[in-house]
Amino acid sequence: MWLSSLVPRRKYRIGATCLFSICLVLVNQGLAEKTAADYFVRSLPGAPPGPLLKMHAGHVEISPEHHGNLFFWLYQNRHIANKQRL
Known part of the structure; x- marks a missing residue:
């Protein structure tokens, strides 16, 4: 039961991490x-x-x-x- 509640959090964390990484790369290109x-x-x-x-x-x-x-x-x-x- 507790394992099923972790799956959505993990997906959210992975998605947020990917989005943050992409934004960081785009910002760093123009603001080095x-x-x-x-x-x-x-x-x-x-x-x-x-x-x-x-x-x-x-x-x-x-x-x-x-x-x-x-x-x-x-x-x-x-x-x-x-x-x-x-």
Whole structure:
């Protein structure tokens, strides 16, 4: 019984690992010289006093011939609510 509950988790883990690996390879092709520290948000204008959330933001170049960029903003929760997500 416990073995059957592990099979879906293992499939999910393998799929997530493959997806993460593919994304990592694609990102590394265009950002070989940049690290996470380069995108770390140290201050935010208009933010209330106190510690900021852990945030990374910036532009990733998509197509150099058309000057295409993708903006991203990643932030980490301080806590996870005990509610069911919709």
